[in-house]
Amino acid sequence: MTSDVVIVGSGIGGLAAAIAAAEYGxxxxxxxxxxxxxxxxxxxxxxxxxANNDVARANGIADxxxxxxxxxxxxxxxxTDPARVSAFIDAAPRALAFYQRAGIQLELTxxxxxxxxxxxxxxxxxxxxxxxxxxxxxxxxxWRSRLETPDGDGxxxxxxxxxxxxxxxxxxxxLAQGAGLIAYALRCALDRGVEVLLETAAEKLIVRNGRVLxxxxxxxxxxxxxRGVVLASGGFESDTTLSQMSENLPExxxxxxxxxxxxxxxxxxxxxxxxxxxxxxxxxLLGYDEPALPAERNIRVxxxxxxxxxxxxVVNRAGERFGNEGSFQNFAAALRVFDGxxxxxxxxxxxxxxxxxxxxxxxxxxAGPGTLPDWVVRGGxxxxxxxxxxxxxxxxxxxxxxxxxxxxxxxxRDFGRVGKAWSLAQLTGVGPNPGLGTxxxxxxxxxxxxxxxxxxxxxxADPAARVLDWWDEPLPGLYAVGNAAAxxxxxxxxxxxxxxxxxxxxxxxxxxxxxxx
Amino acid sequence: MNACEVLVVGAGRAGLxxxxxxxxxGLETIVLEKATATAAVQQTLRESNVTLLSGCRASRLxxxxxxxxxxxxxxxxxxxxxxxxxxxxxxYESDPVLTRRFEDVPNLVSLxxxxxxxxxxxxxxxxxxRIQLERNNLNIRLVxxxxxxxxxxRPNSKIVNRFGQRFANEAAPAELAAALRVFDGxxxxxxxxxxxxxxxxxxxxxxxxxxPSIASSARLATDSDARVLNWYGQAIPGLYAAGRxxxxxx
Numbered sequence: 210m211t212s213d214v215v216i217v218g219s220g221i222g223g224l225a226a227a228i229a230a231a232e233y234g235x236x237x238x239x240x241x242x243x244x245x246x247x248x249x250x251x252x253x254x255x256x257x258x259x260a261n262n263d264v265a266r267a268n269g270i271a272d273x274x275x276x277x278x279x280x281x282x283x284x285x286x287x288x289t290d291p292a293r294v295s296a297f298i299d300a301a302p303r304a305l306a307f308y309q310r311a312g313i314q315l316e317l318t319x320x321x322x323x324x325x326x327x328x329x330x331x332x333x334x335x336x337x338x339x340x341x342x343x344x345x346x347x348x349x350x351x352w353r354s355r356l357e358t359p360d361g362d363g364x365x366x367x368x369x370x371x372x373x374x375x376x377x378x379x380x381x382x383x384l385a386q387g388a389g390l391i392a393y394a395l396r397c398a399l400d401r402g403v404e405v406l407l408e409t410a411a412e413k414l415i416v417r418n419g420r421v422l423x424x425x426x427x428x429x430x431x432x433x434x435x436r437g438v439v440l441a442s443g444g445f446e447s448d449t450t451l452s453q454m455s456e457n458l459p460e461x462x463x464x465x466x467x468x469x470x471x472x473x474x475x476x477x478x479x480x481x482x483x484x485x486x487x488x489x490x491x492x493x494l495l496g497y498d499e500p501a502l503p504a505e506r507n508i509r510v511x512x513x514x515x516x517x518x519x520x521x522x523v524v525n526r527a528g529e530r531f532g533n534e535g536s537f538q539n540f541a542a543a544l545r546v547f548d549g550x551x552x553x554x555x556x557x558x559x560x561x562x563x564x565x566x567x568x569x570x571x572x573x574x575x576a577g578p579g580t581l582p583d584w585v586v587r588g589g590x591x592x593x594x595x596x597x598x599x600x601x602x603x604x605x606x607x608x609x610x611x612x613x614x615x616x617x618x619x620x621x622r623d624f625g626r627v628g629k630a631w632s633l634a635q636l637t638g639v640g641p642n643p644g645l646g647t648x649x650x651x652x653x654x655x656x657x658x659x660x661x662x663x664x665x666x667x668x669x670a671d672p673a674a675r676v677l678d679w680w681d682e683p684l685p686g687l688y689a690v691g692n693a694a695a696x697x698x699x700x701x702x703x704x705x706x707x708x709x710x711x712x713x714x715x716x717x718x719x720x721x722x723x724x725x726x
Numbered sequence: 727m728n729a730c731e732v733l734v735v736g737a738g739r740a741g742l743x744x745x746x747x748x749x750x751x752g753l754e755t756i757v758l759e760k761a762t763a764t765a766a767v768q769q770t771l772r773e774s775n776v777t778l779l780s781g782c783r784a785s786r787l788x789x790x791x792x793x794x795x796x797x798x799x800x801x802x803x804x805x806x807x808x809x810x811x812x813x814x815x816x817x818y819e820s821d822p823v824l825t826r827r828f829e830d831v832p833n834l835v836s837l838x839x840x841x842x843x844x845x846x847x848x849x850x851x852x853x854x855x856r857i858q859l860e861r862n863n864l865n866i867r868l869v870x871x872x873x874x875x876x877x878x879x880r881p882n883s884k885i886v887n888r889f890g891q892r893f894a895n896e897a898a899p900a901e902l903a904a905a906l907r908v909f910d911g912x913x914x915x916x917x918x919x920x921x922x923x924x925x926x927x928x929x930x931x932x933x934x935x936x937x938p939s940i941a942s943s944a945r946l947a948t949d950s951d952a953r954v955l956n957w958y959g960q961a962i963p964g965l966y967a968a969g970r971x972x973x974x975x976x
Contacts, residue, residue: 283914286909286914287832287914328912453861454857454858454859454861457830457861457862474957475957475958478851478854478856478956478957479854479956479957479958480854481851481852481853481854483848483851483852484851484857485827486827486828486830486859488829488830489830489909491911532911533912536911536912538911538912539910539911539912540911541911542908542909542910542911543911545907545909546904546907546908547862547904547907548901548904549864549894549898549900549901549902549903549904549905550895550898550900550901552900625912669827678852679847679848679849679851679852680848680852681823701914
């Protein structure tokens with residue numbers, strides 16, 4: 210089968226590339242190894258972060274390229290490639306307008322400030338975060354049942370603005386957030402004659418005379434992309450080896466499907482592509498093993514839920530706090546601290562320790578306020594709890610006592626935890642407002658936490674999304690967008706919406722490069 | 727094209743050992759060295775009838791039908807190897823691009839010669855060799871602005887960060903090394919870099935800025951026969967790696 214462009218992966222990077230290819234008059238085929246369309250995008254909040262955009266400007270919001278670049282300087286944490294940052298910031302507003310024109314109804318998410326508003330220069334309080342209006346599932350026709358969607362109905366309503374209740378949205382089969390974004394993009398791609406092949410896994414790149422010319426699939430087909438191949442196959446979070454190498458966390462678990470296992474990276478590396486490690490990636494979240502979730506992704510992330518709720522703290526095996534629980538980025542860095550004397554991680558394993566007030570107010574687990582699963586470790590005293598989880602009772606008691614004095618004074622003098630962390634939870638109605646609260650009313654509880662990362666390392670790519678070889682020369686015909694490429698446009702991160710925005714932006718740039726070539 | 731049975735790239739200790747081992751088995755061996763081998767190495771190779779070619783910078787591996795069969799040099803010359811190519815090019819300490827890409831400690835200086843530019847890592851990587859990264863590599867030294875290793879545990883001294891705080895036991899190199907990696911998620915800076923040694927001697931009080939130097943953490947994955955492995959765990963036919971470039975796969 211011959212096309213102009215073969216696109217590997219049907220997350221937003223792949224579908225955006227397909228739409229752009231069609232707009233440029235190129236024949237595109239999208240292949241997806243899963244049974245459904247959407248990849249990791251379908252399971253995301255669907256935020257698309259675009260600084261210095263026309264929509265905000267039309268709404269009277271002041272923003273500028275300079276402010277955006279300043280903000281990226283902070284977000285990047287020294288792990289960026291300046292040319293890629295510029296390409297991203299310069300092209301994202303154009304990409305937003307391009308995909309809006311194509312039919313993806315992206316709207317400003319109201320009042321969603323930048324993550325680091327108040328901390329970083331160039332952050333603004335409103336006007337950079339987009340997500341889609343509700344999409345009517347029926348308009349996908351037969352493709353509706355081939356759309357990857359999350360469990361429950363929380364994903365059916367847009368962030369921070371009211372269209373319907375979750376029940377109404379379910380009734381009308383309205384799709385929003387990540388799955389909604391995919392639905393719009395899929396509709397746009399299909400309308401333009403893009404072919405989407407499900408259950409089609411790319412296995413090897415076809416290289417002829419030094420040029421990438423297509424992919425061979427696991428079932429032995431050769432799909433030729435005469436003008437190029439775009440890898441939009443996601444990252445490698447479900448591959449233990451790649452994840453360990455990239456994240457430098459002792460045991461980093463995946464919340465992605467098992468398909469997110471570095472296929473694109475391996476295929477490209479075999480063809481001579483270089484990889485790039487983003488060090489100190491701060492997109493590391495804490496969660497716990499939730500027995501009620503499907504085995505494949507049974508980590509329930511609580512980074513902006515229970516972790517930031519009052520009346521709880523996180524302690525390491527020494528029984529000490531080690532970071533600001535209210536800010537997962539601050540926490541992420543502390544999770545990597547390695548003890549040169551003991552030669553082990555200083556702060557992993559770690560536990561969320563909380564009391565009865567926490568349960569009453571927030572609850573722990575899937576069931577909400579007032580509830581607590583049976584398996585949670587408990588103790589009548591702090592000492593008893595400490596013994597049950599195998600840490601020093603005296604030290605844990607001292608840590609809790611000290612923390613309680615901070616609650617009284619309203620100031621966390623050790624780590625600066627504050628009452629209002631940035632939290633999507635506030636917008637989506639999940640969980641209470643974060644804050645400080647004492648840990649003093651028995652019984653006391655402990656839950657062992659696990660880490661999960663949204664990987665930032667990947668294939669080295671240039672500002673046109675061309676995959677680079679080990680001498681920083683483009684590999685002819687090969688492009689990488691989204692999580693398949695190293696995120697050296699935002700470095701250590703993590704700002705909500707930049708991952709999807711990057712995927713869409715570099716998809717457009719890749720296709721422009723293909724069309725020009 | 728110059729032909730032989732075994733091509734060894736790099737005339738350091740690992741390259742020398744590889745060349746002696748292959749010539750001992752009766753394989754015609756050529757060693758390519760981009761700089762100049764030491765007099766001792768030159769003499770040893772001469773006595774063992776190994777051809778040593780200095781001033782030969784290897785540039786790309788030649789692959790035919792999935793097998794590594796030779797090398798082209800930066801000057802365009804080509805060498806073919808009927809049996810195998812052995813990469814023994816050491817680390818990339820003097821290459822800023824690879825250093826930034828694979829090391830998580832910033833502002834590194836090299837304690838290795840300018841020729842330590844990771845040629846072997848690049849060549850191996852470009853034919854699909856898997857990169858293996860040693861995390862929490864504690865092989866870090868602190869040096870002064872001239873690259874001289876500083877006695878970090880000298881009497882009447884301490885090492886402090888920009889806050890004037892000590893951050894590790896100066897007499898425990900592993901603790902110092904680990905502490906240099908600590909990254910602050912809020913300020914997005916390294917807590918303990920830059921750092922200084924404060925010391926007193928007969929001449930008075932001194933403040934010496936210290937620079938970290940690390941031995942390369944990224945290597946090519948190899949099996950126990952020194953064959954370079956690809957990202958699927960298979961040996962790449964014809965390609966071997968040795969010395970500081972190679973890492974036994976785990």
